[in-house]
């Protein structure tokens with residue numbers, strides 16, 4: 303984009319986009335008045351300095367060189383923001399980390415990408431040098447062609463100018479592209495790393511947190527880190543280089559004129575000071591309202607069935623309206639401030655320009671300055687502004703990134719409650735499936751009392767062991783221990799005589815299938831959900847598993863058969879259908895040990911009876927631990943044990959019950 307400056311200058315200015323994804327690489331927008339450069343910096347005292355030094359350091363080109371640390375106030379702002387946004391969950395907060403620690407942690411993630419960032423810096427510097435030269439040419443043309451009306455002197459500088467503009471455009475384009483490529487790859491890699499780490503943690507890591515908060519860490523926070531570690535240094539270096547070039551060129555041209563314009567700095571400082579705190583408060587309110595509004599939308603949509611069943615549509619709409627109204631108010635106060643700030647700064651800018659032109663005109667009249675020199679001088683100063691503003695924004699990015707990296711590092715530092723021991727071994731062949739609990743005691747972290755105490759039982763290969771007991775007695779906890787989501791505090795769990803702590807977790811989990819109370823499905827097709835049991839399974843295998851699970855007929859009746867999407871968490875299917883897909887998946891997985899956790903919950907009598915047959919097929923030849931309250935549909939040979947809370951001890955005792963028969 304081009305602007306008209308003075309009489310005929312056609313100047314392109316470089317500034318970063320504050321919002322939006324430009325990866326910190328400079329983009330071009332028109333800006334008038336270099337003095338506005340002080341605006342992002344005032345009101346945030348970076349360092350305590352003697353008044354005189356402080357005043358001089360606020361002189362724009364120097365400020366650009368001394369901003370090395372995020373302003374304390376913006377750091378506090380970020381902290382306050384993250385405090386208020388995540389006040390419900392203290393785990394969302396993490397200790398503050400320094401920028402250096404952020405670099406130490408995430409710099410290795412730039413491996414393989416640094417060449418993109420280096421290329422970005424080199425190309426941006428080249429583009430800035432082209433700008434400097436182009437402005438010089440513009441001044442030359444003004445003096446040798448416009449002032450003398452000698453067209454013959456026009457063509458060669460004009461062609462050179464065109465060449466410079468083309469080169470600047472090309473370098474800018476390639477620089478933007480390679481920086482974006484580096485930044486996007488950094489995001490991809492870091493997101494993969496954090497997500498993979500979360501996958502190694504016990505499921506209670508996510509269960510104990512708000513899902514929205516974990517997702518924000520994988521998206522916004524990671525992006526903030528990228529702005530600091532990836533494209534941040536590119537921006538810092540190119541901005542510094544640009545500031546030095548443009549300040550140097552202006553001072554070289556007329557150092558005395560450059561100093562005169564400093565007289566107007568206090569006016570900018572005053573306006574900026576008046577606005578800075580209000581801007582920050584409005585932004586903090588906007589972020590907070592935005593978060594609150596998003597959680598209402600998320601909860602409302604996720605629980606839509608509950609909302610409608612309880613006739614709470616109106617209440618939910620009111621809740622959203624209230625949060626939306628706060629958001630609107632916060633946005634309007636931002637709009638009011640920026641609406642007012644723009645014209646206020648414009649007035650001062652205009653005064654500044656008039657002063658430069660006035661003094662310049664006097665200098666020209668005195669023969670100490672040419673017209674081209676004056677216009678080139680004004681253009682250099684105008685280019686200096688965005689460069690220095692960039693540095694001010696960089697400081698803001700640094701504090702945002704520090705807050706983001708706190709939260710991401712907290713995730714990366716979380717250790718799985720269970721890990722493989724160094725000498726853990728895989729199962730050498732398919733397990734026979736003998737499962738033994740030997741005096742197992744267990745207490746959930748942070749819970750006052752043990753949930754299991756002295757639990758012992760054996761399930762021989764192919765056995766069906768039924769575990770029953772009142773709600774909350776710890777039946778599902780047995781399955782979590784068998785899968786090693788947790789390790790018992792006392793006793794041991796053995797698979798084929800080997801303590802499962804000596805086995806590799808992936809190998810152990812390959813030997814055990816758990817069918818949960820509510821069948822968990824992904825939002826893919828029926829086929830994909832069944833094949834999840836054995837990735838790479840053939841279509842025939844999927845169909846055969848569905849037939850054994852008694853699911854084939856109903857699947858064929860679905861609109862697209864096996865390719866019918868099951869909807870979010872399988873909600874387009876009935877409970878019984880979901881259950882049969884779960885059974886087909888388990889059949890396909892074909893493990894020697896099976897844990898069925900309340901497989902009949904929520905199913906009516908007829909459906910439950912219908913599912914029994916496929917369930918028997920699934921259990922056939924496998925060691926099965928069936929967790930259930932419902933002892934009606936059990937086979938005759940089932941052994942039943944009951945977990946009961948022991949009142950005095952606060953633990954549990956185990957009781958053997960006779961098998962219940964249909």
Ligand SMILES: Nc1ncnc2c1ncn2[C@@H]1O[C@H](COP(=O)(O)OP(=O)(O)OP(=O)(O)O)[C@@H](O)[C@H]1O
Nearest residue numbers: 506746747749753772773774775776777778779780
């Ligand atoms: N991740 C967890 N962190 C802390 N406590 C937990 C966790 N999961 C379960 N508990 C607690 O452990 C106890 C046993 O839970 P568990 O799910 O094993 O019971 P259950 O016998 O399967 O109950 P139900 O029959 O209702 O499914 C409960 O008091 C529960 O609150």
